[in-house]
Amino acid sequence: MNKPALLGGTPVLAKRPDHFTWPRPVDAAYEGLKRTLHSGIWGTLGPENERFASKYAAYCHTKHCLPVLNGTISLELIFRALDIGWGDEVIVSPYTFSASVHSIVLAGAMPVFADTDPETFTLSPASVEEHITPRTRAILGVHLGGRPFDFDAIDAIARKHSLILIEDAAHAHGSEWRSRRCGSLGRAGSFSFQASKNLSCGEGGAITTNDTALYEKLWSMHHNGRAYTQQGYDHPILGTDARLAEWQCAVLSAQMERLDGDIERRMRSASLLDREIENLPFLSACKKDERITRNSLHLYPFRYHSDRLGGLSRKLFLKALNAENVCFADEGYCDPIYRMQMLYTEDFARLTGRIFRDPSGELPGNELLASSEGCWLQHTTLLGSDEDILRIVEAAARIGKYAEELQRAFAQEV
Template sequence: MASLAINGGAPLRTASWPGWPLFDEREEQAVLDVVRSGAWGRNAGKKGDEFEAKFAACHDAKYAIACVNGTAALEVALRGAGVEGGDEVIVPPYTFIATVTSVLLINGVPVFADIEPGTCNLDPVAVESKITDKTKAILAVHIGGRPADMERLGAIARKHNLRLIEDACQAHGAIWNGTKVGAIGDVGCFSFQASKNINAGEGGALLTNDAALEERCWSLVNCGRTKTGQWYEHHLPGWNYRLSEFQCAILLAQMERLEELAQKRQENGDYLAARLRELEGISPQDADARVTRSAYHLFIFRYHAEAFGGAPKERFVKALSAEGIPTSPGYKPVYQEPVFRSAPVFFPGVTSSTMVDYDRVDCPVCERLCAEEAMWFKQSMLLGTREDMDNIVAAIEKIQANSGELLA
């Protein structure tokens, strides 16, 4: 008789996990207040200004600019930082595709640098090896909310006179060496999409401490206007990327529980990581004293098949999910997405003859992790109890004890 749920056995867990999003009367009242105010657009009300001030203060930044989503924030950040058509931007291959499409949207050239196996973040050594005279910026992702090595990446950016842009779309409340992420580089970008640790269904924001950069990014978000100019006076080819007052009101309410939930995720995430390190064949992200706090938007870990009878990653993911522990196999390398694989990519900002063949990209660490090892749990699971975390460990132990069934 089968023991594993994937083969018809009883699942270890049948209880549900914490739902997402979390909301209460605060969000409801916030939306109702905007409805009744009649000031629904960003320029008509005050919720947008309130949110930007609160979000900047929360991250110890001078300036915040709200915008429609994280992709737009990245696009504006790149354009605001002076990246132009044909400029190269170093990006990680292990990330949501928006990190890379934001570069494409401004006719920049994404250059992939491999990741560290223990963190899934950009490998600073790989980054420096990719720098050319065309490189304009490094786009550092804090993957899953785990801060990238901002010390070494910052040093590389300064050495080569490059812009350092933080993709903090998964890193609300993350802290690197005592400093909130998002305002460490030249500009940081956040997302408030529905899965994020604070959300308004959709939304985004930029953070910076650079007044000139803030002015340019603000203009790009606001149709090319300036804060002191006339309404129908446009100085840049910008977009209308503004958030509505409804979204800003919801975000203000969401921020009231940001710190409480961040601490909860950290407590459970750190506990779960410690428990999993006791198991053979499971490797959570590497510990690093400089990571004051991970946002744990994703709890990323690596699976080593040899400790589970050689069962492939896909089989383990399905087995763990069947035991009542929802598990995602995660991303594949971005450069393997169809948008890059259909044909060599032409970049009009370079030269008429320049084509980039992404089939030639070689990021062996990322490819191994995606194909064989990396997987994750969603952030909402870390809002459960200590017993919930123990269930995860017990389910993995159960699968390991019956690993012969995985190959049946």
């Protein structure tokens, strides 16, 4: 067997393939941009905004979609519109990007971290229930990497305790739980169209909901607090400017063309990987769940067991894997969000009126993923052919075989 590239061997692929490049434009995007350029409407709430909002609402199986500036302000607007703030607690997954937490704090509420199920990388329902207090108002579930959280269990908990369930669907464009699309499962769903996302316009976001009153309030809030559908200088409620420009909406409508084909390709790649990974004792795929009828696979999360490879560190394993040019792999959210300095600032105390207590040591599932086992592949890796996917497995096997040598050669790095 050839040596790993990191030890001077020939990499499995001479260079990274073209399908790793992201975002990738569809031709129709040029049309949309040209249309906007000559429309005289370069701002917002014009025909491109309307076209995209109705197209994306239909795609998410919701009555309404509100395009906004990004997938962070979308969450903050949802909390504010639902009057979740000072004195309230929101239970949230700790295995997430900072925006899920920032938005809760900026609304004035206290984030409370339930544990992550290491077999799914999403919220553990049992832990959610354990973290409910008289102050809990909502649960923010994250569909990590496009994999829906256990909606049956978490929705049942929310109903039992009269809590509002909100979806952070930043990764989950087109994912489904029992054939119901993400973004339509909770009271509201929040999407991101930032450059790395499966559906992208550079920077952008959207809120989806079936609740018409909530949608109308959100519309007002994202349009400087003007009354629903109104323009001008009357501002009955507090709001901000979170409107998404026509350019981005035009690009999004066009880019939607490739969403379903890409999902199909990624799901095929993921099931091939799931199967092949079973032959590599030092890796495990996420638990299968038949209730997930579609997965956008923004990420392909998996676990690395260093103890089954003579202690070869996760960092070094991934470095060696990336050197083979077959994938983009990384350690994911390896610094737990509840240890980030932002939660221990004076600003935090001023905004929430409370001091944050570090839950380190109480969330073993999340600690396991963060500190040692959690890894993921970026979605572009899954857009290749079956052959491309098998090359990832070949590369991992090669590293497995040379684990001892790698450890010796890079002893000073780990």
